[in-house]
């Protein structure tokens with residue numbers, strides 16, 4: 001055994017999604033953010049394309065992000081379909097966090113690795129970010145949806161070619177009790193294929 005399996009399992013099971021509404025205003029320190037991203041880039045990736053790219057929003061940049069998200073939702077949603085709660089969530093989350101990270105994916109110019117596999121690699125990196133958050137006592141929140149992953153977001157972030165944004169990752173010190181998780185029993189999810 002090279003590491004403590006019980007500690008590793010505890011960390012994995014303890015990882016929780018906590019949204020900005022439940023963060024305190026204590027800033028997430030820059031070295032913590034750097035550690036999160038430094039761990040993200042050690043995720044597996046097919047062909048060593050290392051497709052993860054990050055844009056880190058802090059301070060006033062969070063206000064620009066909030067404004068963009070509100071405007072983009074209204075631009076892309078027919079007026080009769082606008083949900084005030086969704087608009088408020090999109091605009092409000094960047095204002096209730098001290099850091100938001102755009103999770104971007106860069107396509108390899110050679111195009112040898114499929115778009116889907118590049119997304120998988122970024123997702124593996126996001127799990128590393130989540131686990132790093134857990135170790136620091138931070139809640140993380142991977143937020144997706146059309147506004148965060150669409151063409152407008154690509155333009156807002158200045159992404160080129162086939163590069164795109166796979167969502168935002170918020171992190172913050174929780175103002176609430178650490179949430180309990182739930183998963184189905186393993187036996188319901190596994191089929192052992194045996195002779």
Ligand SMILES: Cc1cc2nc3c(=O)[nH]c(=O)nc-3n(C[C@H](O)[C@H](O)[C@H](O)COP(=O)(O)O)c2cc1C
Pocket residue numbers: 015016017018142143144145181182
């Ligand atoms: C790819 C991906 C996208 C997600 N997008 C959202 C989202 O847009 N909104 C949201 O409330 N939660 C989102 N989540 C978080 C899930 O809601 C959360 O992981 C799930 O409820 C399980 O809770 P846990 O992470 O605390 O175990 C996303 C999770 C993943 C993996």
